Amino acid sequence: VQLLESGGGLVQPGGSLRLSCAASGFIFSDHAMAWVRQAPGNGLEWVSTVSSTGDNTFYSDSVKGRFTISRDNSKSALYLQMNSLRAEDTALYYCAKTASNHPDYWGQGTLVTVSS
């Protein structure tokens, strides 16, 4: 299993960013996928999950209405569109394959920094 995140960077408060995750080594369309973040020096925070078909999505209250998770099973790709970014969104964002909603494989993360 390999998960490779990209798309992180420095963005101003109120700005937008789109994260991507390229998956390989497993049947992507069989598994729900998630984003989990970790602010510098802090613990893990679940952000969002999308079902295997993409029909069902779930969000933490802290990002609901601002972030959108999606997937393209034809490309084995996961996305996170992040709008109206805030300083508190600054974190390392991990893409994770899930097994019954337990993240079982994780990428190495992509860093998002929200600052003026």
Next chain:
Amino acid sequence: EIVLTQSPATLSLSPGERATLSCRASQSVRSYLAWYQQKPGQAPRLLIYDASNRATGIPARFSGSGSGTDFTLTISSLEPEDFAVYYCQQRSSWPITFGQGTRLQIK
């Protein structure tokens, strides 16, 4: 939201000793609890899922127990590579939540 409280925050032990980490849920999560290990600069690694099932490739010295609101991760005899931060996570209900972590450090 289900709150997971881990204790202790920091545990100082020596290699070869037994480690016992606790995770308490604010309401029942049945057996839908996992444990992760995270080393500095690395992504988390799944150790235990559904309270007591070892993930693929996880050594037998790691074991999990519990159900409902009280869970335990036990490392029977600590190896040098086991010193890390450990998190519990529940999947019983949305939103998925993690505990705040227990840092296992060398004494």
